[in-house]
Amino acid sequence: MLGIDKLSYQSRWCRVSPLRKFALYLVMMVLAFALPPVGQAALLLVIAILTCWLLRVGPVRYLRWLAVPLGFLLVGVVTIIFSAAHHAQALLWSVPLGSFYIGIDAQGLVMANQTFWRSFAALAATYWLVLNLPFPQLIILLQRLRVPRLLTEQILLTWRFIFILLDEAQAIHRAQTLRFGYRTLPGGYRSLAMLVSMLFSRVLLRYQQMVTTLDVKLYQGDFHL
Template identity: 60%
Template structure:
């Protein structure tokens, strides 16, 4: 199972009706986008503590989950904070001059970045709370209640299934390469990784062909019963 599925199935809210969690998610998103930064900080802290309690995980583990999206968020905020001007009429404090170009922090951009930071973190925490407490079968049931096209639901199910096939095949190939000292040196590691990618595509296509054969044997009519 994926770590997301493990956490969702062991959460204290696993038996809560999915439509209630969905409505809570919508309310939290509205608050995250409409409240001032101070309220967003409090909302963020509350959702972090609630998620840790529901999932039975430590605060440090949760903060590690935030590291990857936080890196991209901070990198994107640099474009808001710093402005590039072509010989501005008003001097820009703490700026760097490169010929006629002036690069420096913009006071309006700093305020905008500050609001964007806490708004994004609060929305991200709300998304974590919903996704990590809603098992996949509940999510499919919720999407079905929203009257999404059946074809789209089938595509979601097949994509979800092939994630596990992809991980299973990659782990099997990697283990076989490791037993043959395929990653004993950086050079061998790069060659083994290239072979893994090539073999993975062939193995997944083979598993897909096997699945088609299995469905034909079971007289598959083109529709999955959801």
């Protein structure tokens, strides 16, 4: 199981209806986009407390999850803060760059503040849904929402092949480690290159085995979801 699967199955709301979870997620998203920055910060705090309680995790671990996309968010916020103008008076702080001035714009500060808290609140809401929704409930939710069956089957097969990919990669890496394949840096690079090439062929072989199994079971093009 992936770590995200383990967390979703240990959630206090593991057996709650996926439709109720999705409805609450929609409410969170509407509030994240409709509230002012102060309200968005309060919503973020409420979602964080609820997520930690439901998943039985500490706040430090939850902050580590939020820190993953923080770098991308900060890059976007910084680009909003800084602006270019022909006159230095149009900016709160600026440095000359040729015939232009590059600096901090007052309107950009307001927009960056709104974007930061809105994005963080929406991200926390999405984390809450993903971490509290086991994969079987996701399939049920897609069916209830009348998502095309073909798309649901593709999602199911993609999820299945993630585990196949990880299983094969771990097996190859374990065998290479036992043979001291990663003892030195050059040897590690060679072992990694061999792992990638072997992983490709092993996954294709597992795919052929799955196709053969489906043919033996008289597969007619539809999975029983």
